[in-house]
Amino acid sequence: MRIAVIGGTGLIGSQVVKLLEAAGHEAEPHSPSTGLDLLSGQGLPEALKGADVVVNLTNSPTFDDASPAFFRTSMDNLLAAAGDAHVGHAVVLSIVGADRVPDLVYYRAKVLQEDLLKAGPVPYSIVRATQFFEFVDAVLSWTADEHTVRLPATPIQPMAAADVARAVADVSAGPPLRGTREVAGPEVFALDELGRITLAARGDDRPVVTDPTAGMFAAVPGDAIIAGAGAVIAPTTYGEWLSTRAG
Numbered sequence: 001m002r003i004a005v006i007g008g009t010g011l012i013g014s015q016v017v018k019l020l021e022a023a024g025h026e027a028e029p030h031s032p033s034t035g036l037d038l039l040s041g042q043g044l045p046e047a048l049k050g051a052d053v054v055v056n057l058t059n060s061p062t063f064d065d066a067s068p069a070f071f072r073t074s075m076d077n078l079l080a081a082a083g084d085a086h087v088g089h090a091v092v093l094s095i096v097g098a099d100r101v102p103d104l105v106y107y108r109a110k111v112l113q114e115d116l117l118k119a120g121p122v123p124y125s126i127v128r129a130t131q132f133f134e135f136v137d138a139v140l141s142w143t144a145d146e147h148t149v150r151l152p153a154t155p156i157q158p159m160a161a162a163d164v165a166r167a168v169a170d171v172s173a174g175p176p177l178r179g180t181r182e183v184a185g186p187e188v189f190a191l192d193e194l195g196r197i198t199l200a201a202r203g204d205d206r207p208v209v210t211d212p213t214a215g216m217f218a219a220v221p222g223d224a225i226i227a228g229a230g231a232v233i234a235p236t237t238y239g240e241w242l243s244t245r246a247g
């Protein structure tokens, strides 16, 4: 199949392109650096001409109040162009529990992206993943200073970006789900404990102070971002991933 991967130079997109190519598909990465801008629509008709599938792995440059406009404009442009080009399947990557965290504007923006896809003219699939292991260092840095890291005890079920990419590639190469597949990591951690494990693995002796008000994940109620019973559980544990990185 011919598969256009928009955001195909990013963390997930670049791995999805490799997996699809390895499975015998013709997967083409697109992004501003290749001349495709989803916000202006530049390069979209050319990228989608003859494509069987379009996979949208772009991300908003910020997680703030600008994110809904990014996802609205990018999806409006993508769906109009995919409809015109008679693309048979559109895939987006969203977040487990996004609809259960109304206080986070970025999560509301991801729900908006899903809703636009569902209402659009192209048969669709949504893959909802949990937080990437690769994202943990950024989460720690937002509420760290040179002495401590402050984190809430929010339950979190993170997973390796490589496992996310595998799930996205599998769905992209199959028929449209006309629904959502959830994928999640094999373990649930309290976020403050995940911070302690991460710092210890890095030889960083700063203490993690449990603070229910610290950072973006303070806005997550209860088990809101933990996967449901039907989720596909990814194989890679955080310990395995950390040791691979250290090696």
Ligand SMILES: NC(=O)c1ccc[n+]([C@@H]2O[C@H](COP(=O)([O-])OP(=O)(O)OC[C@H]3O[C@@H](n4cnc5c(N)ncnc54)[C@H](OP(=O)(O)O)[C@@H]3O)[C@@H](O)[C@H]2O)c1
Binding pocket: 006, 007, 008, 009, 010, 011, 012, 013, 030, 031, 032, 033, 034, 036, 037, 038, 039, 057, 058, 059, 060, 093, 094, 095, 096, 110, 128, 129, 130, 131, 132, 135
């Ligand atoms: N972080 C998490 O834990 C998590 C969890 C679940 C789901 N997700 C979702 O996963 C998706 C992919 O995340 P990621 O970390 O792989 O993103 P990323 O590494 O930041 O990559 C984003 C990609 O989008 C491209 N892009 C940005 N603006 C664009 C535009 N206007 N037009 C076309 N392409 C554009 C970038 O191109 P350039 O490189 O040229 O800028 C890049 O290829 C996101 O939608 C995110 O919501 C994330």
